[in-house]
Amino acid sequence: MTAVTGLEQAGAVLAAEAARFASFGWMRGTSGNLSVLLSREPFRLAVTAGGHDKGELTAEDVVLVDGRGAAVGGGRPSAEAELHARVARLTGAKAVVHVHTVASVLMGRRQPGGIVLKDLEMLKGIGHPAEGEEVTLPVIANSQDMRVLGDRLEAARDPRMPAVVVAGHGLYVWGDSPRQARHHTEVVEWLLELELAAG
Amino acid sequence: MTAVTGLEQAGAVLAAEAARFASFGWMRGTSGNLSVLLSREPFRLAVTAGGHDKGELTAEDVVLVDGRGAAVGGGRPSAEAELHARVARLTGAKAVVHVHTVASVLMGRRQPGGIVLKDLEMLKGIGHPAEGEEVTLPVIANSQDMRVLGDRLEAARDPRMPAVVVAGHGLYVWGDSPRQARHHTEVVEWLLELELAAG
Amino acid sequence: MTAVTGLEQAGAVLAAEAARFASFGWMRGTSGNLSVLLSREPFRLAVTAGGHDKGELTAEDVVLVDGRGAAVGGGRPSAEAELHARVARLTGAKAVVHVHTVASVLMGRRQPGGIVLKDLEMLKGIGHPAEGEEVTLPVIANSQDMRVLGDRLEAARDPRMPAVVVAGHGLYVWGDSPRQARHHTEVVEWLLELELAAG
Amino acid sequence: MTAVTGLEQAGAVLAAEAARFASFGWMRGTSGNLSVLLSREPFRLAVTAGGHDKGELTAEDVVLVDGRGAAVGGGRPSAEAELHARVARLTGAKAVVHVHTVASVLMGRRQPGGIVLKDLEMLKGIGHPAEGEEVTLPVIANSQDMRVLGDRLEAARDPRMPAVVVAGHGLYVWGDSPRQARHHTEVVEWLLELELAAG
Numbered sequence: 001m002t003a004v005t006g007l008e009q010a011g012a013v014l015a016a017e018a019a020r021f022a023s024f025g026w027m028r029g030t031s032g033n034l035s036v037l038l039s040r041e042p043f044r045l046a047v048t049a050g051g052h053d054k055g056e057l058t059a060e061d062v063v064l065v066d067g068r069g070a071a072v073g074g075g076r077p078s079a080e081a082e083l084h085a086r087v088a089r090l091t092g093a094k095a096v097v098h099v100h101t102v103a104s105v106l107m108g109r110r111q112p113g114g115i116v117l118k119d120l121e122m123l124k125g126i127g128h129p130a131e132g133e134e135v136t137l138p139v140i141a142n143s144q145d146m147r148v149l150g151d152r153l154e155a156a157r158d159p160r161m162p163a164v165v166v167a168g169h170g171l172y173v174w175g176d177s178p179r180q181a182r183h184h185t186e187v188v189e190w191l192l193e194l195e196l197a198a199g
Numbered sequence: 200m201t202a203v204t205g206l207e208q209a210g211a212v213l214a215a216e217a218a219r220f221a222s223f224g225w226m227r228g229t230s231g232n233l234s235v236l237l238s239r240e241p242f243r244l245a246v247t248a249g250g251h252d253k254g255e256l257t258a259e260d261v262v263l264v265d266g267r268g269a270a271v272g273g274g275r276p277s278a279e280a281e282l283h284a285r286v287a288r289l290t291g292a293k294a295v296v297h298v299h300t301v302a303s304v305l306m307g308r309r310q311p312g313g314i315v316l317k318d319l320e321m322l323k324g325i326g327h328p329a330e331g332e333e334v335t336l337p338v339i340a341n342s343q344d345m346r347v348l349g350d351r352l353e354a355a356r357d358p359r360m361p362a363v364v365v366a367g368h369g370l371y372v373w374g375d376s377p378r379q380a381r382h383h384t385e386v387v388e389w390l391l392e393l394e395l396a397a398g
Numbered sequence: 399m400t401a402v403t404g405l406e407q408a409g410a411v412l413a414a415e416a417a418r419f420a421s422f423g424w425m426r427g428t429s430g431n432l433s434v435l436l437s438r439e440p441f442r443l444a445v446t447a448g449g450h451d452k453g454e455l456t457a458e459d460v461v462l463v464d465g466r467g468a469a470v471g472g473g474r475p476s477a478e479a480e481l482h483a484r485v486a487r488l489t490g491a492k493a494v495v496h497v498h499t500v501a502s503v504l505m506g507r508r509q510p511g512g513i514v515l516k517d518l519e520m521l522k523g524i525g526h527p528a529e530g531e532e533v534t535l536p537v538i539a540n541s542q543d544m545r546v547l548g549d550r551l552e553a554a555r556d557p558r559m560p561a562v563v564v565a566g567h568g569l570y571v572w573g574d575s576p577r578q579a580r581h582h583t584e585v586v587e588w589l590l591e592l593e594l595a596a597g
Numbered sequence: 598m599t600a601v602t603g604l605e606q607a608g609a610v611l612a613a614e615a616a617r618f619a620s621f622g623w624m625r626g627t628s629g630n631l632s633v634l635l636s637r638e639p640f641r642l643a644v645t646a647g648g649h650d651k652g653e654l655t656a657e658d659v660v661l662v663d664g665r666g667a668a669v670g671g672g673r674p675s676a677e678a679e680l681h682a683r684v685a686r687l688t689g690a691k692a693v694v695h696v697h698t699v700a701s702v703l704m705g706r707r708q709p710g711g712i713v714l715k716d717l718e719m720l721k722g723i724g725h726p727a728e729g730e731e732v733t734l735p736v737i738a739n740s741q742d743m744r745v746l747g748d749r750l751e752a753a754r755d756p757r758m759p760a761v762v763v764a765g766h767g768l769y770v771w772g773d774s775p776r777q778a779r780h781h782t783e784v785v786e787w788l789l790e791l792e793l794a795a796g
Binding site: 029031100105106109143166169170196 | 385397
């Protein structure tokens with residue numbers, strides 16, 4: 001994928017990514033949102049517009065926001081754009097995925113202190129060794145206040161783990177590009193589905 | 200989506216919605232039916248024709264009914280058209296979805312007095328707060344008499360909840376448009392799948 | 399669907415039905431086979447050819463067999479063609495579906511004496527009342543001898559039930575047309591998935 | 598399928614197979630890899646290139662390796678290419694599939710000494726009798742050292758079973774062609790999903 005420089009181009013990429021996640025059932029209703037960084041100085045993030053069916057987005061269904069998630073040049077970003085911007089600033093990620101998966105909510109309920117993973121080859125897909133080391137996927141409490149939610153994410157996140165589970169809510173996952181963020185999301189969800197089925 | 204004014208246009212919209220639900224496995228066999236309101240005065244509702252595969256509907260596979268679910272101008276509506284009409288009159292909804300999902304039948308069996316939901320961000324997708332409030336999805340007993348079934352739905356429904364589970368049967372869900380009814384259906388089904396898997 | 403009169407036309411119909419079932423994961427590997435009756439006097443049944451991927455059949459991947467499942471005019475029918483022919487003769491069905499589903503094998507293991515179903519609207523999709531009556535889906539022991547398997551099916555089948563579970567094997571389902579057999583298959587599988595998940 | 602003689606042709610075949618497995622959710626992230634034999638003397642195996650999304654491979658995303666998994670003529674094979682080559686040499690297979698499925702990891706965890714299967718018609722799809730005989734799908738411990746992993750596979754494999762589960766990792770499956778390897782993979786995964794759901 002070449003660098004994403006224009007807003008409409010970013011919108012097209014996000015629409016394609018969203019359609020893929022929607023086809024997995026991870027963006028039911030109008031849930032979830034995706035973002036990709038256009039520039040870090042000044043901070044400009046393209047975020048999917050709220051209220052749309054994520055399987056039907058077009059290249060225009062995107063809003064440009066600054067480092068606090070406020071709209072730049074029009075459009076009404078979803079409230080969660082603030083958290084996307086914070087994740088991108090905090091982690092250095094260039095793409096953020098937020099999806100609502102059943103497995104993430106159930107595993108967050110079962111292991112509210114963090115989901116422990118170990119001895120799984122799939123861990124390599126999120127930068128961890130396949131064997132011998134315990135890895136914890138952080139779980140944070142939900143909040144409707146994006147500042148509070150961001151503080152929790154900042155406090156709980158593990159710099160070596162590109163994802164956080166929000167209890168009763170879903171997943172935030174990030175990466176260096178929309179494609180890497182997608183792969184991280186798929187890997188984290190696979191791990192959660194595995195542990196959920198393990199009982 | 201622009202306002203649906205003609206019967207064939209309504210049929211095309213319903214066919215597309217039905218194909219989507221069928222792809223999810225929520226309309227197996229020839230089960231389920233969808234409707235969209237054409238006018239309230241006189242009351243005219245377009246309902247999918249009975250007996251068809253819901254993944255193969257065309258714009259012609261639709262019947263126009265009045266406020267009691269009786270055909271207007273030909274065609275043989277399914278018996279459940281009467282309930283669709285009643286839901287549209289009772290709730291003010293402009294679109295009604297009826298699907299047969301495994302999760303709704305199992306959760307209706309497990310919690311016959313109503314399915315309690317709480318502290319789930321996804322509740323916002325059906326107009327409820329994400330945190331702190333218990334929400335109940337009503338469950339009503341099944342009946343082959345549409346008047347009885349409608350009475351039960353009317354007695355049990357919560358005006359703030361755009362859905363009812365019919366025990367041993369499936370889901371009725373509604374909204375201001377076919378797309379909103381779809382989103383409500385996806386959200387309710389997601390919640391039911393979550394609670395089912397929670398055990 | 400118009401009457402199926404030619405072998406290639408039958409092959410095209412069966413290929414489309416098989417691709418659909420394969421997409422559901424009900425014909426993994428090269429498992430399962432489908433058939434449609436071309437004439438009853440003389441008895442001529444078109445059966446999908448064995449050994450092929452059921453998602454990749456063409457109109458040519460079909461064999462014509464007589465009432466004992468023996469090839470008429472060339473081709474090598476699968477051994478199970480004999481059972482398809484027997485089901486079509488015994489039940490008067492014009493189309494037979496044989497698929498390998500996980501739910502049918504697991505439910506046959508759990509309830510080897512027959513799978514009891516009751517108070518489910520979906521039962522109407524296979525000709526039974528939705529309420530008040532116990533319905534039993536027969537389960538028969540598997541055999542590699544098609545005559546033995548046919549005898550078991552004949553002894554166990556309920557004339558009011560268009561399906562039999564073969565233990566450790568899968569489902570046989572039939573109907574008046576490929577489409578009706580498909581709908582019966584979808585309904586039976588939905589019921590089995592429901593009861594399996596009910597635990 | 599005609600014999601695969603050229604590298605790009607092999608790449609096209611592997612890309613199509615990978616897209617299919619990816620659509621099943623068996624190659625999440627960039628996990629898994631596929632290979633097909635081009636010649637045995639000298640030993641030349643085409644293996645999917647590492648690091649790519651397996652649903653987006655093109656005919657160029659393939660690397661040619663020798664009998665030890667070392668690149669021939671450029672490209673950077675994945676580390677697992679060595680194991681693909683060893684499986685093809687050891688078993689005489691012409692195609693090898695490596696996928697990461699949830700069911701294989703969970704069943705390997707549940708039955709680390711080998712997964713016992715019996716009285717299942719589906720066993721015929723991997724060359725075993727449907728009835729009366731116990732069949733064991735070997736499970737081997739994972740390793741990051743491909744030589745160690747290959748030794749374990751060689752020690753544990755059953756010549757009559759075209760598959761091995763790697764604990765905490767996934768499945769290796771093989772066959773006489775990419776299509777047969779696909780069918781073996783589908784059958785093994787079906788069996789694993791069945792036993793997993795059987796509890």
